[in-house]
Amino acid sequence: MTLRRRMRALPLSQIRLTDSFWTRYQRVLIEETLPAEYDQIVATSRLANFHRVTGKAEGTHEGIYFNDSDVYKYVEACAYGLAVGERLASKEACDRVRRQMDEAIDSVVAAQDPDGYINTFFQLKHPTLKWRNLSMLHEMYCGGHLIEAGVACFQALGDRRLLDVSIRFADHVMSIFGPNGRPGYCGHQEIELALVRLADATADKKYREFARWMVEERGKSPSVFLRELDDEGAMTLNPGLRHHLMKDGRYQGEYAQDHAPIREHTEVVGHAVRAMYFYIAAADLADGQGDEELELALERIWNNLTHKRMYVTGGIGPSSKNEGFTGDYDLPNLTAYAETCASVGLIFWGQKMLELTGNGEYADIVERALYNGAISGISLDGRAFFYDNPLESRGQHQRVPWFGCACCPPNIARLLGALGHYVASVSEGAFFLHIAAGLEAECTFNGVATRIRVESNYPWSGEVKIHVEPERPVRFALHVRIPDWSEEVGTDLPRAEEEATYETGYAVFDRTWKAAEVLTVDLGVKPKWVESDPRVRDNLGRAALTFGPLVYCAEQHDLGYAPQLFTADTEMEMVEAKEKILEGVTTLTVEGTYDVELFTDSLYADVGTTEVREGSAKFVPYYAWCNRGATNMQVWVRKL
């Protein structure tokens, strides 16, 4: 791999989603999700904690020590939502989001200490313990989300208020830590990637270099955390987490990716969200440095993750014990943790790798996570969330309005608001359509303003019309991603002087575009059964149904019995039907057999006791499961 910055996202002001699938999510984001999250942030005293610092409210810090970060992520989501929301939602709804966001921003601004420090848990409860328990107490993690919010408000809305807070905070951290100061980095990575964003937003390279230092320091031996773990004063605030880093009396940093310097990492280990945030920063830092060692490390880790440790839904991190990774091919379905935030993080990292390399394999994973394991984290009404996203349910699992540890709701919100960053990119003389979602983009190629409009009904259809509308004829390369699941691709370009070339996952139309030309592409969205590498023991004898980028599942709602009883005949034709259920989906009906739930009085009897009947089963997209009440669900169904 030679990493090269091949592309960059368009500002949200220059790219608008128009397809019905994603604009519905974005409208719901403005009208439902962000107001609901604001209400939760208020009801749980997350906002009050800031007011308590300024004396505007009484009392001390309430809630978990990293609750500030939820406010920051909510603000970041508001910034994106407002940047794209006016076309999609009523003025009233947009005004409400802006008002509530403004209140949150003002609360944060007011709570910053004169020296730049801000963290309401420490400010209110433990001022003497600041920076004494980096491994467990997420002080820099919260600051990272502050910086991301600051950059987002600035870039999406032109609002500097939080950016200034962020700069002061970053400068404060850099006044304490650094190559010439105290060694240290956060147990939960986040500030590294945020500092890179801050460097981009401020055009001040020092933040990027500081992030680089933190990334490179991590994993050296002995760990900076070791000292903290021996300091009982510092550990008292969160002794329960100690076991994550100390095993059999020895320091083992895997949980926080602190087991070895990043260049030596070979597998993705530990807490999944930490790992994703870490590698996002590292990918950014590798950019343009010719640092082959780091590039190869990232590629190695990515391959381990996506070839051995990722659910078919793009869920990652199977275990609730460490909220993270276990071993290769260990992907249990019923107990899958597959945290919403981890899939969101996977999208962020994959997009970064895609932008750096131009390799469509990264986009394949981004798309997989986006259309399945990430948005399964939010209900169709936008007001309830999964923390974990299992691939089988026996009826207990359901979304809830909020969590004590509420990282996921604002994380999925900020992803949905910024979707325009993920579907397409540009580079010098080129436009990349990563995901065939309907959109309108305003670009400039060789000084020629060019509008690119994509019309599609993705993911329900693979038929895509790409309107290229330059102000005057201009040459540029239109790259259209051909997804990994695509078996037959049809393209039609009326004035096609030449065939498209194919480059790392993209069909490339490099030509001079005249006014209002239309390229049509058919990606061939159709039902397809997939199976797993047989080393995934949990999926042996099973298949999962897919439809373009979507993974499907069977729910008891549609079958009338638990889908675990169903066995699919994967050789029979399937019936597609557009239905109004679940906000409009294509359902797939499959032939097979099912075990009848009748048995003897005993729990065990001779083989053949269970009656097996022929029957068909209707499957629905996984992302939409559990929107009709808690139920039995299964992705990997038995196959005949």
Next chain:
Amino acid sequence: MTLRRRMRALPLSQIRLTDSFWTRYQRVLIEETLPAEYDQIVATSRLANFHRVTGKAEGTHEGIYFNDSDVYKYVEACAYGLAVGERLASKEACDRVRRQMDEAIDSVVAAQDPDGYINTFFQLKHPTLKWRNLSMLHEMYCGGHLIEAGVACFQALGDRRLLDVSIRFADHVMSIFGPNGRPGYCGHQEIELALVRLADATADKKYREFARWMVEERGKSPSVFLRELDDEGAMTLNPGLRHHLMKDGRYQGEYAQDHAPIREHTEVVGHAVRAMYFYIAAADLADGQGDEELELALERIWNNLTHKRMYVTGGIGPSSKNEGFTGDYDLPNLTAYAETCASVGLIFWGQKMLELTGNGEYADIVERALYNGAISGISLDGRAFFYDNPLESRGQHQRVPWFGCACCPPNIARLLGALGHYVASVSEGAFFLHIAAGLEAECTFNGVATRIRVESNYPWSGEVKIHVEPERPVRFALHVRIPDWSEEVGTDLPRAEEEATYETGYAVFDRTWKAAEVLTVDLGVKPKWVESDPRVRDNLGRAALTFGPLVYCAEQHDLGYAPQLFTADTEMEMVEAKEKILEGVTTLTVEGTYDVELFTDSLYADVGTTEVREGSAKFVPYYAWCNRGATNMQVWVRKL
């Protein structure tokens, strides 16, 4: 159900096992297991804790607060082992066990306080906290095992030393607690069943009545434990266990079967070993009382347990979280807890129900647990143990020499020593052969001394010869259990005046026996595939192979690949072979197919990518698995 004491066990002096399967275990018990457990008890300061009470050793209590109980259970196992061991093991080995047991007994005797109290954790470390945390600190539980050891030494060896300690302890407890004293019972049941045994051994009914009071008090509202949970002083010693009884701020006694009075129990809930020990006592107390309400409750709970919550191996309690029960049909294989002690407890309870009712269905379960989920807990060399007994392994699981919480090793030891109590019973004018193991029993029917000799090669063959050798002709009913798995039974009695009758699981030969008659029975041990009730989701599409009472499994050792890859053709004939591996077993070779462990670079690909080959797989008995190194193992294999 009308409970009636139909039968009683013979003293170990009157029943000797002769078959090769169990005498091997008993020889190993004397020669290997008991000395190894003694060494562990010494090495872990379990014995030293007693010496520290008397000042014979220095220091304070070491280890877990219930470690005394392991010493008591070890002594109980020694008593049984010595009662049966002389025929099986060298004099040297028996002498060593006796010497080590004597040392343990003397240590315990010396450590008892003048008032009868004994518990080295409280005596050494927390004398002021005695009896203040009944719910969590196992004070009476330890006392219960003391009493069981005292009764065992007295009944098996005629040794009164620990019986006297037990009587003093029981009297001490009764001086504090009782209907006219303080309310209270132990968080971990055990003393109830022990007091019933003490009543039998001493012919003093007061212990039985005290046990009855404890059993009936349990589950009343508000619980006696509630007060303790609010008493921070009492809870400090074990705050981590609080969550088992307090959920969402409310007391929920299920974990300790303290949620409702026993007569209202409908399902088996909570910690599995606690539940078993509780219901053993209750079954004993129901005996002969005409207490239909209690009888029905026990039958109801038993049926819930064995019809909805029991593994095919007789393992019970699927979850490690509460070491116990979850919901109906929740029987995951890979993560099965199925504690060795819980299967041992199930055997104890089942035998009690069998003795009370004469219903062979209880013996079916006892046999299932005995030949599978209980003895899987001990290695064939007798020196390593499983705590949990999963029905699938991906290679991590293996037996170890000891545990911090070491309840299982001495529990399986005391079961193996006392096996003579489980294979046969007598009642007025009747002999019951529950399990067709080779044995010699000395009985008396109508004053006529009668030897009954069973010759068999059980469980490898169902052919059984029962020699009835009365001193002079005598009439009695010989009951031979026909197991639930038996499909065709052949009997042959040369001088057969009449056909056998069939009564609740037993073929009954009620006749006058002359000298040296032989009844031959063939129970029809043969390979058989079984399946589960389809509500056991984890076993859908799967079958387990059985052979008489034995459940089989496939290990990678024999297949050359992970057995999870194998799919059995359950309609093909199987090949039986007697082999010398695993101390001598019958292996069963099965036809089927297996998935080849080769795939694309991706984790997921089109269905049909995996190559499937025809092949056969050799299965071995489950109890013997993991005796050739940690490996992949599966009981419930996929079926075509």
